[in-house]
Amino acid sequence: MSPKKIAAEKAVECIQTGMTIGLGTGSTVYWAIHKIAQRIHEGLMIRAVATSNGSEQLAQQLGIPIVPFSEIGQIDLTIDGADEVDAHFDLIKGGGGALLREKIIAANSKQFIVIIDESKQVDKLGRFPLPVEVVPFAAELTIRQIRDLGCTPKIRTTDGQTYKSDNGNLIIDCDFGEITQPASLTARLNSIPGVVDNGLFVQMASCLVVGYKDGTVKLEYMGVN
């Protein structure tokens, strides 16, 4: 079994009947959504909200009940992937372009479980270029201010076209090199008018599930290890 699938399926064991679940986005979460659907067919009763149109469609195809945000209070548990995780459980997310919705859902969840394969664990964040979501209006000016913070920014494209997030915004992939102070960087980025949010998730994860190539899986809880 792939390390991503191992981590995803372990995280799904934490779900209990009656919970409202946040569904993340990406190729690791893909396995979690499939496992949740399997558990629902075996009798698990949950409802879910999704962090992207893609995850919502997949969940609906597999029979997972998706409910409107107006019908939920707090989300009990969100399961999502990450592009990098450091020793403090700080994350870079947004490789799949869903960082804004992912951050909103994570911030409104009692538990935020991050599922990764071992390749995502790093000493310091920053090998993966930091995704920053920017409104299209006057994006050149916004990107100039992002560059002034000390990075090389690149407008994300897909199949030769400018990539647009589910919110209709641009994603700017920013190479800052090693990120030593993620809290400070996230505050400075988000203070630029035109920046909607960025992919640094600082002190948000409550649990990390890591899948390994040898078939093992490790759970780490924030503040416990």
Ligand SMILES: O=C(CO)[C@H](O)[C@H](O)COP(=O)(O)O
């Ligand atoms: O942040 C994300 C999407 O915006 C993903 O969680 C992240 O990119 C990891 O993806 P994958 O599980 O495919 O490696």
